[in-house]
Amino acid sequence: KSVLNFDVYKINNFERRVMKMHNQLGEDLEKIISGIVDVEKNDINNENANMSSMTPAGQMMRFASEVSKMYTLENLVSPEFKEAHNNGEIHIHDLDYYPSKTTTCLQYDLADMFEHGFQTKHGFIREAKSITTYATLATIIFQTNQNEQHGGQSIPAFDFYMAKGVLKSFRRHFRYRILSFLSLDYVDETNREVKSFINENIHTILPDDRMITETAEHFKIPEDQIKRLMEIAYDDTRLETYQAMEGFLHNLNTMHSRGGNQVVFSSINYGTDTSEEGRMVIRELLKATEDGLGKRETPIFPIQIFKVKEGVNYTEEDYRYAMENFDEVMNQTAEELNGDIESLAADFGKKENGKKFKAPNFDLLLLSCHTTSRRLFPNFVFLDTEFNRHEKWDINDPLKYKYEVATMGCRTRVFENLHGEKTSLGRGNLSFTSINFPRIAIEVRKKVEKEIEEMKQAGKFSDEQEEINKKCELLVKGFQEKVKEMTYFTAKQLHERYSFQRTALAKQFPFMRANNLWKGMINASPNSELGDVLLSGTLGIGFVGGSNAMYALFDADHGSSELAYNTLYDTVKMMDDIATELKGKYGLNYSILATPAESLAGRFLRIDREKFGEITNVTDRDYYVNSFHIDVKENIGIFEKIRKEAPFHKLTTGGHITYVELDGEARKNVRVILKIVKAMKDTGIGYGSINHPIDKCRDCGTETIIGDECPICGSHNISKIRRITGYLTGDLDSWNSAKKAEEKDRVKHGMK
Numbered sequence: 001k002s003v004l005n006f007d008v009y010k011i012n013n014f015e016r017r018v019m020k021m022h023n024q025l026g027e028d029l030e031k032i033i034s035g036i037v038d039v040e041k042n043d044i045n046n047e048n049a050n051m052s053s054m055t056p057a058g059q060m061m062r063f064a065s066e067v068s069k070m071y072t073l074e075n076l077v078s079p080e081f082k083e084a085h086n087n088g089e090i091h092i093h094d095l096d097y098y099p100s101k102t103t104t105c106l107q108y109d110l111a112d113m114f115e116h117g118f119q120t121k122h123g124f125i126r127e128a129k130s131i132t133t134y135a136t137l138a139t140i141i142f143q144t145n146q147n148e149q150h151g152g153q154s155i156p157a158f159d160f161y162m163a164k165g166v167l168k169s170f171r172r173h174f175r176y177r178i179l180s181f182l183s184l185d186y187v188d189e190t191n192r193e194v195k196s197f198i199n200e201n202i203h204t205i206l207p208d209d210r211m212i213t214e215t216a217e218h219f220k221i222p223e224d225q226i227k228r229l230m231e232i233a234y235d236d237t238r239l240e241t242y243q244a245m246e247g248f249l250h251n252l253n254t255m256h257s258r259g260g261n262q263v264v265f266s267s268i269n270y271g272t273d274t275s276e277e278g279r280m281v282i283r284e285l286l287k288a289t290e291d292g293l294g295k296r297e298t299p300i301f302p303i304q305i306f307k308v309k310e311g312v313n314y315t316e317e318d319y320r321y322a323m324e325n326f327d328e329v330m331n332q333t334a335e336e337l338n339g340d341i342e343s344l345a346a347d348f349g350k351k352e353n354g355k356k357f358k359a360p361n362f363d364l365l366l367l368s369c370h371t372t373s374r375r376l377f378p379n380f381v382f383l384d385t386e387f388n389r390h391e392k393w394d395i396n397d398p399l400k401y402k403y404e405v406a407t408m409g410c411r412t413r414v415f416e417n418l419h420g421e422k423t424s425l426g427r428g429n430l431s432f433t434s435i436n437f438p439r440i441a442i443e444v445r446k447k448v449e450k451e452i453e454e455m456k457q458a459g460k461f462s463d464e465q466e467e468i469n470k471k472c473e474l475l476v477k478g479f480q481e482k483v484k485e486m487t488y489f490t491a492k493q494l495h496e497r498y499s500f501q502r503t504a505l506a507k508q509f510p511f512m513r514a515n516n517l518w519k520g521m522i523n524a525s526p527n528s529e530l531g532d533v534l535l536s537g538t539l540g541i542g543f544v545g546g547s548n549a550m551y552a553l554f555d556a557d558h559g560s561s562e563l564a565y566n567t568l569y570d571t572v573k574m575m576d577d578i579a580t581e582l583k584g585k586y587g588l589n590y591s592i593l594a595t596p597a598e599s600l601a602g603r604f605l606r607i608d609r610e611k612f613g614e615i616t617n618v619t620d621r622d623y624y625v626n627s628f629h630i631d632v633k634e635n636i637g638i639f640e641k642i643r644k645e646a647p648f649h650k651l652t653t654g655g656h657i658t659y660v661e662l663d664g665e666a667r668k669n670v671r672v673i674l675k676i677v678k679a680m681k682d683t684g685i686g687y688g689s690i691n692h693p694i695d696k697c698r699d700c701g702t703e704t705i706i707g708d709e710c711p712i713c714g715s716h717n718i719s720k721i722r723r724i725t726g727y728l729t730g731d732l733d734s735w736n737s738a739k740k741a742e743e744k745d746r747v748k749h750g751m752k
Helices: 002-037 058-075 078-087 096-098 111-116 131-147 158-181 188-201 207-221 223-252 276-291 315-326 325-338 342-347 362-375 437-457 466-501 510-514 531-536 545-556 562-586 602-613 637-650 670-683 737-745
Strands: 090-093 117-121 123-125 152-154 256-258 266-270 304-306 379-382 429-436 538-544 589-594 658-661 685-690 694-697 720-721
Touching: 058 078, 058 096, 078 090, 078 096, 078 466, 090 152, 090 602, 111 131, 111 158, 117 131, 117 510, 123 342, 131 152, 131 158, 131 223, 131 510, 152 737, 158 188, 158 223, 158 266, 158 276, 158 670, 188 207, 188 256, 207 223, 223 276, 266 276, 304 362, 315 325, 315 362, 315 670, 325 362, 325 670, 362 589, 362 670, 379 589, 429 437, 429 466, 429 602, 437 466, 437 538, 437 545, 437 602, 466 538, 466 545, 538 602, 545 562, 562 637, 637 658, 670 685
Parallel strands: 152 266, 266 304, 304 379, 429 538, 538 589, 658 685
Antiparallel strands: 090 429, 117 123, 379 685, 694 720
16 A cells, blocks of 8 residues: 555646646746747847848747747657757757757759759749849759758859859850841841850850951951950850859848748858859959948858868969068959950959969959958868868869868858768758857866865965965866767767667658759658768867966956966867767767857856856857857957967867958058958968958948947947957847847957
8 A cells, every 4th residue: 555655646736736737837828929029129030130030020030939949858859868958068059950850051053953953843944145134043952941940041153153154145245246246137047046056166265366367257346346246145144153153142131041031051162263254253242241231231141151262262472472572463453354355365463474373263362352452252161271181172173162271151061970971062051059168167177175174174285386386187088078978969969869860751851852952862862861961960069268267267368368278179179089989989970160159158157147147258248259250358369369279270160160350441452451361371270250340320321340329420320330259240130149149248359
């Protein structure tokens, strides 16, 4: 009877606990949804700076997101991982998308889609015939595929993919000029004959003498007239390319891919196509970017990334010449940008000594520096950095872009691969989870200080220095042991999610599958599970708050303390070693990620402040500093910051970024931008960007550094564009409170 009564007691107690849990869930959900309904100014509504969560569609997205997160934690995540997430030890990113089994992001291989067409829900899209169509279809692909993933979308070789569209447009314009010159009717037979000859014989928008002669003989037109018609066709093509790039920018800043006025998280990588067609694409793209949107607003998307490569767009000789003759070179580059076909063919990039730039695309690097000084884009990825190199890359290979690393604008990097070619194309991140470094550091210090006090009371130390040394030893050891434990723990959680993602049916991702955007997915039947198709994806073990963790341990961060620097570096190095071990154990592409924390920078902080109270430089702010970044409040020079952060890039191959904050108006000193790019290249930075204020008066259009009031018209209606994690936002007003506080604390880095 007593046993029976005890069992009844256990059952009743279990029921009470279940009821209490459900009641708590109901209360939490009601509180969250009430905040969304009432359009409160809170960090639930401002979780994503790219989303207008106050709109009706945005509210619906937030409702769905919050309910989905709760369902995931209660039904899909193991109790140990749920507890760790809720307690703020780890953060499982994109919990709301967890039930859908989707992946995070993707780098598109667009060659086949542009040349052979692609499948959509309502029909087949034929081969693109002009640069205008290429640009339009690129935005459609971005918009469509965004709805099959929860993260960013990227084109890894924008210039290579778009180049053929430029050539097709040139051929069409030249054909029309020939027909008009000959006063021929646009009848089908004549049009087909002219078209056939041009398509078979014109293979560049900068034809050589032989091509001009052969064309003149075929159409019985004098060579000087043919050359002139080609010049006009070139100008027609350049104008069309500019308009295509302008439309591309406008579309990606206005086409909503999801509810809440959310445009696509889009990125494009470029800079290594040396064909005149690819070069024209980038020249016109940079011009359109600098011109801005309808009222000269800075385009927020796509995030543009210039691929810096020795011999292609950079040499030391070109750099030295440019720095010695900077104003002249920049003026010459700007003038030649608008030159005719003859000057482009014969004189483009010519120096005083009669030699061209040694690197064929060095002028594009100069233009990129000029544009980023005005629009914050492009960012820069460095292909010669040790971990970004590919042994198969060959400057003479027309498909060399396949062996060039490409990055998401936010920082996610996909390159190494256990299950296929080392490439960024047709692959993406599966999921990532971040570890709370400051939490570990706070708890370790509390434990160590207790141990040290006990040892001190027991007379274990002969002097104060011995006590300090022992304390540092225990702090480092304790922190690294706990990080090691949490790295394995996080890897286990990622494996659980990956195992769930594998069960997704191919038909859940119709666009990716039909067009083989995620390589291998096309081979899966609609009702089959994706399974091994996902093996090419990456699993990211991230971390947040390295700087704050060092403050918690040593009362100094790694920007000023050698002990803190070595501790943080050795810890991340240990994580990278574990990722290598895990690759062998699971056969999966594990990597360490320097997490781009947006809402998470505040979430971890709030949980820890409630648990531990306010700790100087740790929990006394509204945010944790991102990943391995030196404290944003640290008074450190540009080149010192680059030098100290660079070694962390090779350890975080899941993604990283280093940025510097310029003091003053960057547009007045483009030379500094080029100097910083060189410093990043020389020190081993994988991916970097240069921050500076982009302020604009919405009333009179003045663009300069503006405080609260426009210096021209006195308006307080000021737009302030800043970089948030790797991408920009429309305005600081859309940021959550944590990132607003971080931006306010950012110290400008001097040139020391």
